[in-house]
Amino acid sequence: MNLGTSLAKPIATIKKKFDNEFIRNLSWLGGSEAVNRILRLAATVVLARSLNDYDYGLAALVLTTYEFTQVFTRIGIGGKVIQADEESLESICNGAYWLNWVICSSLFVIQCIIAFPVAWFYHENALIMPICVLGLVYLITPFGRIQSTLIQRENRLKVTAVGSVVQMAAANILTAVFAILHMGMWAIILPRLLVAPIDIYINLTNHPWRIKKGFTTERWGEVFKFGMNILGISLLATLRNNLDYLIIARFLGVKELGLYFFAFNAGLGISSNIILSITTALYPYLCAVRSNWEEFKKRYFGSLKKIAVIIIPFVILQSSLAPFYVPIIFGKKWVEAVPILILICLSAIPRPFFLASTNLLAAMGKPHLSFRGNILFTSIFAIALIIGVQWGAIGVAISVLLAHVIFMPGFTVWATQFVFGKKHQKAVQNIS
Template sequence: MNVIQQITVQIRKKLSNQFIRNLSWLGMAEIIYRVMRLVLVAIMARYLTKYDYGLGAILMTVREFALTFSNFGIGAKIIQTEEKELKDLCNSAYWLNWLIFVCLFVIQCFISYPVSLVKNTPELILPICVSAIAYLIWPISSIQKTLIQKENRFKVIALTDSFLFSLGSLLSAAFAVSGMGIWSFALPSLIVAPLEIFIYYHYHHWRPTTGFTTKYWGEIWNFGRNILGIGLLKTLRNNLDYLVIFTLLGVDELGIYFFGFNAGLGISLSIINAVNSAIFPHLCSVRDNPQDFRKTYFNSLKIIALVIIPFVLFQSSMAQFYVPIVFGKQWIPAIPVIILVCLSAIPRPFADAASQLLVAVGKPHLDLVWNGIFTSVFAIALVVGVNWKEIGVAAAVLIAHMICLPLFSLWATQHVFGKRK
């Protein structure tokens, strides 16, 4: 039996079949997405300038901040709720989704002009507004998608995401080759968004059965406000390096860093996102059984370590060889950024698992406090690192993650299981 077979057998012994299936499907979807993204980055690197990449980074940052407000805890509340309240909660959540996404559309269009004034980039205004139109489509099928997740039918979500990601990537590449610049970032999500409606309507029978209602809005807010706060802090932290470089350095420097970040983390983020999506429903399903709850959490950490650490070390060590071949010699200056950012992926999934652990036991407020502390430390590190331009920022990202995230993971684990013991 070879090493790969031994690892496979060990994983299957340690994790339940349901969790393996969920993680496998989500991992497959994320890997397909990241592979397509790497292919896309390779194509766009040869057809887009550093300035185009910088504009794309700002557009994606604005969208990510807007989408963070959509994570109001609605999905987590639906997943966690009892069956007897599910019907009424879904109806209420449906209308709340519409309110949130319509407001996000208006807000994103409104802020496009002041964003363009930071570095005199008026060409950003229209793409930012056009990309927000997708917000007026997603509420139609968002409840169906959440219910499919609640029912542990991750195969449907994985195949759908893989298809939509692949199609979006192909469109982005085609637009880049056609010389459309920043529109390569703005148009694909809008074009593929309507397809979600047809797919999720086909795979789940739920439809709204009442008119406009605010019945559970207060309960959703009480449950989701900490989750929203955590999401906002994470989004700020994930994009703070972009904002610092854009504001203090410029669009070209941001383009180099944005390219390095996407090429560096790449497939590593697929594993992290797959774990985040799969671990929370799985922890919730066994939280009433202390032994299974503890076993599920620690086995999840083991599988993270088995997969993420070897892959990240391999990818970072090979950057100097594959970057000029895959992306072109003009991106050789981005190699140090790629290596530093890539290594910062190692502690991320462990900290994310610890965050999911706190939410699963009903303590999202502790995760919110932690994210506030880490975001403050991270901001200070970036302000110091920017003195050495984009490489200094990448080094600050690595140092902050390597020091702070393991400390949080250890504390959260001890806090939950120390008390349970």
């Protein structure tokens, strides 16, 4: 047996794995996030050495406000476009285009209004202007939102990945430059607005769809019916993702929030990018075979295995090395954030499995079950944070870890059993 023959089988196996659509899309998204993370790490190092914990705290509150308004753009419009059949796709896209404009324009006005009570609640008038400026993003994003969703529907996530790299590279470069220029929290806020047109340009040049009719409410009811539970899930997820910031800022102060915000981003930043790549790739990957039960089941369980192989070793490695790389890369002033960073980092392990199970239920047309699970988890999470804050930022971090480790695996097992268990299998095989 010659060398070529002996290598043929493993090469064929590797090729088969990368021919898998989920792996191919995940590779593009993961590769883009790896590049993004390298650039973000460089920007984070500059920020950590140029900004103080007070600047970080202000930026955290501005971004948190933006996250809460942004969640209302995720009312299931994209999910409905991805799931739509070919016959109704054009009409759904037309209605969704104008719905995006109505929602985003309204959110710009709302964000400017709520800037004032937010500043009053946290006794920081410096929050008003950056919150309003960041709201301008809403007046830019609708131009290419439908094209972006159609690219995902067609599983052309290479375009999404390349666009993400270009946009984030520009943002991170601007962040580093603004930090060096001593622009404080604006170094974190302003680049988000300045790079928004890049995403629009990439989406418009990579998909031919254009709006073909004037303002219409066509299919809005259908989109809302599909998206209400998706919106509820997104709202609860956003609340959970930011509730620790809000509680720390209110009870411990802006400077303590700055320390926690640094630890959270340094600890979960890489993992969250990987998790986002996984979930972005998984939903259209599952929806594409909704009518083929065996393939649907195979794809879901295969995806869980791939998630485990990717996320678990990475998180453990990052957590174990944190005491060494934080003082070297970010500076000794952030050493006290290391225990918080490790705890938050470990909480990343159950997150992608939980999100995979919510994608599973959404692909099955049962997002209401995910919504109920998210309500329960958010309630448990809020109680845990209120208890944990009594012991400062480290107590909050412990609460975050325990809440995720206890609840998320249980929900993942339940959702998987609900869909694929013998008791329900016959009923759910009629996927519409």
